[in-house]
Amino acid sequence: MLILEDVHVAYGAIRAVKGVSLEVQDGELVALVGSNGAGKTTTLRTVSGLFRPRLGSIRYDGTDLTTLAPHEIVARGISQSPEGRQIFGSLTVRENLMLGAVRRKDRAALGDDLDRVFDLFPVLKERIGQSGGTLSGGEQQMLAIGRALMARPRLLLLDEPSLGLAPLLVQRIFDVVARLKAEGVTILLVEQNARKALEVADRAYVLETGRIVLHGPARELAANPEVERAYLGG
Amino acid sequence: MVTLDHAGSPRGMARSRSRGVQRLAVAVAALALLGLFLAYAEASLNGYRQQLVTLVAINAIIAVSLTLTSGFTGVFSLGQIGFLAIGAYTGALLTIAPQWKSEMFLPGLPEWLATLDLSAWPEQAALLVACVAGGGLAALVAALVGAPLMRLSGHYVAVATMGFLIIVQAVAINWEGVTRGARGLSQIPGLTGLWVAYAWVVVTVYAVWRLRASSFGRAMIASRENLIAARAIGVDVLRKRLLAFVVGAFFTGVAGSLLVHQIGTAAPSAFYFTTTFNVIIMVVLGGMGSISGAVVGATILTLAPEYLRDVEDGMDLGPLSFGAHYGLAQIILAVGFILVMIFRPQGLFGDREVGPALLGRFRPGRRRPAGLSPDATPTLAPGVDEIPADDRSRTG
Numbered sequence: 001m002l003i004l005e006d007v008h009v010a011y012g013a014i015r016a017v018k019g020v021s022l023e024v025q026d027g028e029l030v031a032l033v034g035s036n037g038a039g040k041t042t043t044l045r046t047v048s049g050l051f052r053p054r055l056g057s058i059r060y061d062g063t064d065l066t067t068l069a070p071h072e073i074v075a076r077g078i079s080q081s082p083e084g085r086q087i088f089g090s091l092t093v094r095e096n097l098m099l100g101a102v103r104r105k106d107r108a109a110l111g112d113d114l115d116r117v118f119d120l121f122p123v124l125k126e127r128i129g130q131s132g133g134t135l136s137g138g139e140q141q142m143l144a145i146g147r148a149l150m151a152r153p154r155l156l157l158l159d160e161p162s163l164g165l166a167p168l169l170v171q172r173i174f175d176v177v178a179r180l181k182a183e184g185v186t187i188l189l190v191e192q193n194a195r196k197a198l199e200v201a202d203r204a205y206v207l208e209t210g211r212i213v214l215h216g217p218a219r220e221l222a223a224n225p226e227v228e229r230a231y232l233g234g
Numbered sequence: 235m236v237t238l239d240h241a242g243s244p245r246g247m248a249r250s251r252s253r254g255v256q257r258l259a260v261a262v263a264a265l266a267l268l269g270l271f272l273a274y275a276e277a278s279l280n281g282y283r284q285q286l287v288t289l290v291a292i293n294a295i296i297a298v299s300l301t302l303t304s305g306f307t308g309v310f311s312l313g314q315i316g317f318l319a320i321g322a323y324t325g326a327l328l329t330i331a332p333q334w335k336s337e338m339f340l341p342g343l344p345e346w347l348a349t350l351d352l353s354a355w356p357e358q359a360a361l362l363v364a365c366v367a368g369g370g371l372a373a374l375v376a377a378l379v380g381a382p383l384m385r386l387s388g389h390y391v392a393v394a395t396m397g398f399l400i401i402v403q404a405v406a407i408n409w410e411g412v413t414r415g416a417r418g419l420s421q422i423p424g425l426t427g428l429w430v431a432y433a434w435v436v437v438t439v440y441a442v443w444r445l446r447a448s449s450f451g452r453a454m455i456a457s458r459e460n461l462i463a464a465r466a467i468g469v470d471v472l473r474k475r476l477l478a479f480v481v482g483a484f485f486t487g488v489a490g491s492l493l494v495h496q497i498g499t500a501a502p503s504a505f506y507f508t509t510t511f512n513v514i515i516m517v518v519l520g521g522m523g524s525i526s527g528a529v530v531g532a533t534i535l536t537l538a539p540e541y542l543r544d545v546e547d548g549m550d551l552g553p554l555s556f557g558a559h560y561g562l563a564q565i566i567l568a569v570g571f572i573l574v575m576i577f578r579p580q581g582l583f584g585d586r587e588v589g590p591a592l593l594g595r596f597r598p599g600r601r602r603p604a605g606l607s608p609d610a611t612p613t614l615a616p617g618v619d620e621i622p623a624d625d626r627s628r629t630g
Contacts, residue, residue, distance in 0.1 A: 045462075045466075048465075048466050049465075050462060050465055050466060069470070070465040070466060070468065071468045071469060073468075074466075074467065074468030075468065079467060079468065080466040080467070082462060082466050086460050086463035086466070087460075087463070088455065088456045088460060088464075089459060090455065090459060091452065091455060091456065095452050098449065098452065099449075099452055099453060099456050099464075099467060099469070102449065102453055102467065102468050102469055103468040144463075147467060148467065151467065151468060
């Protein structure tokens with residue numbers, strides 16, 4: 001279980017996250033929605049250890065994550081598919097995927113995990129020897145998620161998986177997210193596409209200028225007139 | 235290290251085995267060619283030319299080391315030549331005969347080193363000790379210096395490693411009791427020959443190539459290409475960089491020892507900015523991420539000035555006659571570098587390698603279509619310390 005308590009993050013003088021508290025129970029799919037600049041990515045990257053919180057605590061199964069390096073956090077079962085895909089363009093699809101397993105000790109099982117990723121995203125198997133930079137945006141997003149799955153995470157952090165994708169691909173990505181949830185992967189999903197996110201999530205938090213302004217079951221939030229006006233374009 | 239090339243598939247295993255055989259064949263052929271060339275050079279070239287060919291080898295070792303330290307990781311080190319100096323002085327002090335050490339008056343030397351006499355040893359054994367000790371000390375210093383420095387990125391690491399170079403230079407000039415200051419050490423036995431220099435090239439290239447092909451190499455390239463993603467998926471960037479820095483320092487230290495045992499002297503002026511920039515040009519010219527590029531760059535930069543020297547003396551081209559213009563060689567070389575940087579900014583080889591089967595980079599389907607590569611230009615990695623600033627605009 002992941003618990004953030006009153007987390008503050010700042011870049012120099014700019015305070016991006018101002019006291020975020022949230023939790024993700026095992027097996028849950030929790031969405032963190034909000035507009036551009038609200039602090040969603042910053043929150044997620046702080047969980048991954050890429051940023052250090054100025055204040056507050058982040059605990060995962062009782063372990064304090066705020067003092068750990070990113071690779072130690074991955075070793076504890078939390079992996080991230082970062083915003084904007086961030087795949088390694090000059091490395092092949094296969095090398096990208098293998099890098100996702102860089103902290104794994106049970107290297108013998110990697111073949112099975114590759115198969116699982118190819119089962120989720122068959123197109124990656126076709127592209128296995130191709131360099132990542134030659135993939136389309138949608139394929140790169142699949143690769144980024146596949147790479148995060150290669151760590152065999154207990155908690156998967158997905159940062160804007162639908163960003164910049166055509167509607168059909170957005171649907172495909174969300175189908176995979178739903179499937180992962182059904183398979184029991186715990187997911188913290190950051191999305192600007194609030195409508196889609198609230199469709200698949202169990203619970204959601206709404207972030208505005210660094211603060212959680214609303215939270216609750218995803219279905220209730222989707223029906224909330226305020227959320228509808230601000231995020232669902234209703 | 236367990237690798238998973240085509241794990242589980244018998245066809246894949248057979249294919250990788252045949253690729254292994256193919257690679258071995260190419261490696262043997264390349265070594266045989268190198269051997270033939272060296273035998274020819276030894277038999278036919280005059281002493282000066284042989285020295286030049288040896289110098290190519292020494293520069294190639296330094297350039298390949300820098301390719302590992304900087305090219306693969308994106309950590310731009312300006313301190314490489316500091317390790318060359320450490321290897322050079324260490325090697326020299328081990329092999330200079332005791333009577334010369336006392337003649338040069340080096341009161342700072344410990345008793346055992348002042349009286350150490352390797353002249354009775356077989357020459358190549360003495361040189362091996364000098365090289366391994368020089369490389370080893372350079373690696374040790376790199377581990378100490380690198381632990382704090384490898385946290386930096388971009389121009390920060392460039393300036394910080396340059397600080398290291400300046401410190402080494404200051405010590406070499408002022409620690410007179412050991413280094414003999416600006417006058418430098420002389421009477422270093424000429425133990426470095428063609429064969430041993432190229433043997434070290436082979437060892438260096440092999441070691442760096444193996445590192446590149448390992449999961450360690452993948453992680454290094456990943457951290458160069460995209461620091462945030464590399465860290466987010468669990469690459470321990472600091473450790474990868476540090477290992478690259480230490481291994482690069484080792485081989486550079488070896489090259490330093492080889493160098494002084496070729497030229498016979500070790501003076502601080504040989505280990506400063508000029509040499510630093512020469513080596514950087516070799517690597518950038520060859521392509522920042524390419525081992526073969528580094529070797530080619532070192533070869534060009536070592537030999538071109540020698541051949542261009544004839545041009546300086548003037549020549550007749552048909553009706554045109556050119557008088558002697560000294561300095562012309564440097565100008566021609568510099569214009570050449572500028573042209574390469576304009577028309578091929580990724581260097582002659584970029585990230586690629588020659589010897590497809592040998593180096594395994596050109597497998598079918600792996601080639602990137604030209605013009606589609608978002609990262610053809612080797613750039614400094616975005617700084618660890620720069621992430622927040624760089625991230626601000628895209629933060630959700």
